[in-house]
Amino acid sequence: MTRLKVGIAGCGLVTQVEHLPNLINLPKLFEVVAIADPSATVREALSARHGLRAFVSATEMMAAGLDAIVIATPDSYHADLAVAALERGLHVFSEKPLAYNTADIARIIAARDKAGRVMQVGYMKRFDPAYLMLCDLLHTVDGPLRAVTVDVLDSGSDPFVAHHDMVVGTDVPKALIEEGAARRAAQVKVALGTDADPLVTRGFSGPYSSSLVHDLNVVQGLLDAAGAKMGKPVGAAFIAGNSGGYLSAKLDPTDGLVTMTWMATPRLAYYCERISMVFDDRNFELRFPSPYLNHHLTELIERRANGLALEEIRHRPSYAEPFVEELKAWHAAIVDGAPVVNTAEQAATDMGLFATFAKLALAK
Ligand SMILES: NC(=O)c1ccc[n+]([C@@H]2O[C@H](COP(=O)([O-])OP(=O)(O)OC[C@H]3O[C@@H](n4cnc5c(N)ncnc54)[C@H](O)[C@@H]3O)[C@@H](O)[C@H]2O)c1
Structure with a gap:
């Protein structure tokens, strides 16, 4: 080797x-x-x-x-x-x-x-054992996918890394920090095709590109497994002073909807990232832990109808760590x-979609 x-x-x-x-x-x-x-x-x-x-x-x-x-x-x-x-x-x-x-x-x-x-x-979420197992399960489901919902509350990393012996550098030259910010604004401008005000640059680079990018990417993998695709964008917004982001799109080929919301909650030491997929008689839910908690399980919950009763299965495929x-x-x-x-091609699809959603948000 x-x-x-x-x-x-x-x-x-x-x-x-x-x-x-x-x-x-x-x-x-x-x-x-x-x-x-x-x-x-x-x-x-x-x-x-x-x-x-x-x-x-x-x-x-x-x-x-x-x-x-x-x-x-x-x-x-x-x-x-x-x-x-x-x-x-x-x-x-x-x-x-x-x-x-x-x-x-x-x-x-x-x-x-x-x-x-x-x-x-x-x-790394594409390597999460719970995500991979859900892809397998989706291949076995008959019937139309009605909805995909994603909601994320993100307190940031501090509560989950404070126990590490991290070295934080406060000595990055000021000129480099300014250069980084200018590069970001220029690159977002290319994405949006227009000069964005600093708040929109923040909404596009933060909630969308830095955070929801994981969910957008994972959802596309799940849709592939379910034989569906993201269709026409129908809604988009930067929310809460552009420290949050929202988007929604039609599902193709059904009349279902994908919705995603991400909110920064810096004063609440809590991380919650849920993806739910709804079929007529089944529901799958992934609940991701803060990414920095290694070997913490992503929960995969499967709910099935049994007449008027409900069967709920909690799957635990493996403790393998996606980052590894x-x-x-x-x-x-x-x-x-x-x-x-x-691949870079996947990233191009993700970032092309974000540009479309951001333009929709700006048009409103
Ligand atoms: N996959 C994930 O879940 C995940 C999680 C966190 C961060 N990230 C990504 O990782 C990247 C880094 O994020 P972070 O949270 O570690 O940021 P950070 O700010 O903690 O660290 C960035 C480091 O890069 C250094 N740096 C700045 N300019 C540089 C340059 N030109 N060349 C080399 N180093 C430079 C800084 O001094 C700093 O030490 C970001 O792109 C972020 O989106 C991914």
Whole structure:
């Protein structure tokens, strides 16, 4: 088995809680050799802790003899770093959103195809055992899908990571923070085809692209399994000072509806993410825990009619951790040529849909 030399660009929350420990815990598959982060505090602490070469610049790190790179920087750097890495012949795993607009994703796809390297997007919920089991169950259901509802209350990560020994860098140069914000605004402008006010940029980049992107992606996988598709968008809004997002679309081919709502609840230490699929005589519900709680089960509840009675089954397929499974799949795609599960094309579909919904929200 080929052990891949990996560098990680961006060493904040998701790297420290998930990618770095998970890569280190897969020593037959990966050797983490380098990290890159503009914060000296973060670089020094992590490189001392794990014996890694540390770089200020992710592009300089790419020349350090890597086979592959994990990109976990702020969103607006994903596209440029992915293209630069592919052009250097590296395999890429990029966090979501892969980019804010489809033009940037098209650049990544072109670079991937030219380089012939693997490009995988960090939609880890597609590796969740409960999601995979629901896909299997959906293949067995007869009858039309009436509705898909998604509702998320997200307190943010603090309650779920406070027990970790995280290093937070308050020393990222101010100019870089400003550059990141300007890049975000410019990239959202390309997505929407117009100058968005800062609140809309926030609604598009936060509730939609950073959060609901997981649900939009997962729902499309579930619809595939159920033989349905997202149809015409019918509603969209940024809510609660654009710290929340809502969208709805017709289901194709039935007359059903998909609705999704995401709300930030920073003063309520509670995380709830539910996807419910409604058929005439069956209902399936996925309840995801905060993503940072490793090996916490996603609940899969199946409800079936039995005359006037109800049968409720709680499935527990496995304790496998989606954040670990996605890395194993990335390795298998690189080394064994296994199909990439989460492609840049999927990301392009997701971000194209968000642009359509955001334009609908703005038109109202
Ligand atoms: N899959 C998931 O569930 C999940 C969860 C959290 C975050 N994410 C994604 O991961 C990415 C990082 O999120 P986070 O919560 O870890 O953010 P964070 O702000 O905690 O960390 C980002 C890190 O990147 C560094 N950085 C900034 N600019 C950089 C650059 N140009 N090159 C290299 N490093 C740079 C910062 O100093 C910081 O350490 C985001 O795209 C986010 O959407 C995904």
